[in-house]
Amino acid sequence: xxxxxxxxxxxxxxxxxxxxxxxxxxxxxxxxxxxxxxxxxxxxxxxxxxxxxxxxxxxxxxxxxxxxxxxxxxxxxxxxxxxxxxxxxxxxxxxxxxxxxxxxxxxxxxxxx
Amino acid sequence: xxxxxxxxxxxxxxxxxxxxxxxxxxxxxxxxxxxxxxxxxxxxxxxxxxxxxxxxxxxxxxxxxxxxxxxxxxxxxxxxxxxxxxxxxxxxxxxxxxxxxxxxxxxxxx
Numbered sequence: 503x504x505x506x507x508x509x510x511x512x513x514x515x516x517x518x519x520x521x522x523x524x525x526x527x528x529x530x531x532x533x534x535x536x537x538x539x540x541x542x543x544x545x546x547x548x549x550x551x552x553x554x555x556x557x558x559x560x561x562x563x564x565x566x567x568x569x570x571x572x573x574x575x576x577x578x579x580x581x582x583x584x585x586x587x588x589x590x591x592x593x594x595x596x597x598x599x600x601x602x603x604x605x606x607x608x609x610x611x612x613x614x615x
Numbered sequence: 616x617x618x619x620x621x622x623x624x625x626x627x628x629x630x631x632x633x634x635x636x637x638x639x640x641x642x643x644x645x646x647x648x649x650x651x652x653x654x655x656x657x658x659x660x661x662x663x664x665x666x667x668x669x670x671x672x673x674x675x676x677x678x679x680x681x682x683x684x685x686x687x688x689x690x691x692x693x694x695x696x697x698x699x700x701x702x703x704x705x706x707x708x709x710x711x712x713x714x715x716x717x718x719x720x721x722x723x724x725x
Contacts, residue, residue, distance in 0.1 A: 606660070
């Protein structure tokens with residue numbers, strides 16, 4: 503079974519703090535994704551990566567950056583957290599075929615005060 | 616127009632009934648289609664995937680795909696209260712990258 507883990511289930515940070523969210527997958531998947539999910543707005547893609555050191559902007563990259571130094575690990579960074587970044591953050595990984603399904607981590611619920 | 620649209624909810628059905636969830640997509644190049652279930656506070660989990668036109672059955676779940684109409688649906692037979700969740704439709708065009716609908720919330724009443 504594919505396992506995708508995220509570093510924290512719940513996180514509380516202050517405005518202006520730098521926040522790191524980590525995601526690790528154990529299936530040697532090439533592609534990894536970071537989403538945020540907010541009520542009424544669905545899943546929105548922040549960034550994705552299709553290989554080590556490669557990254558592409560998703561639909562809402564502003565205020566975020568990512569790092570993929572190793573294939574199994576994809577980090578999301580909030581350079582200076584703001585209250586409008588309070589959200590559920592979901593990481594997913596998937597193999598490279600078009601018919602591959604995405605496997606999600608358990609999510610990190612971030613509250614920025 | 617959104618790339619993936621789902622029927623607006625919430626949808627409420629009595630226990631034992633058939634729940635029908637619908638999804639349309641705009642990109643004719645879409646290759647694969649997925650239904651995820653998401654319980655409140657949890658992450659999405661895959662229920663069904665379908666690649667070819669027609670029906671695909673898995674237990675109480677049936678996915679239907681009509682590429683000409685750009686339409687995919689999920690039927691849940693003999694609905695149970697444990698089926699109460701938000702159902703997300705996802706469409707893949709490029710390898711591995713999915714576009715998600717906003718979800719339809721289903722409530723199955725005992």
